[in-house]
Amino acid sequence: MADEWPGILLHPDFDPGFSGIIEENMVLNVESLIAEEGSESIKLETQALVISAGAQRLDSFPWEEC
Incomplete structure (x- = not known):
C-alpha cells in the first residue's frame, strides 16, 4: 500500500x-x-472526491476532534 501512482x-x-x-x-x-x-x-488517510467547487471528503472520521 505504498508508492501508489500517481504520487503528488x-x-x-x-x-x-x-x-x-x-x-x-x-x-x-x-x-x-x-x-x-x-x-x-x-x-493517516482520508478520501476526497474532486468536485467543481474543490473537494468533498468521503470519510466521516472526525480528525479535527482527535
Missing part, C-alpha cells in the same frame, strides 16, 4: 516534471505521515 509530493520533494492532471469526479487518497524523528510513525 509536497515541497521540497515535488517533482516539477509531474505531468498528471487532477480532474473532476476523481477520488484521491490524501495521506499524512506523523512522526517524531527517530521514532515510530503513523500514516
Whole structure:
C-alpha cells in the first residue's frame, strides 16, 4: 500500500516534471505521515472526491476532534 501512482509530493520533494492532471469526479487518497524523528510513525488517510467547487471528503472520521 505504498508508492501508489500517481504520487503528488509536497515541497521540497515535488517533482516539477509531474505531468498528471487532477480532474473532476476523481477520488484521491490524501495521506499524512506523523512522526517524531527517530521514532515510530503513523500514516493517516482520508478520501476526497474532486468536485467543481474543490473537494468533498468521503470519510466521516472526525480528525479535527482527535
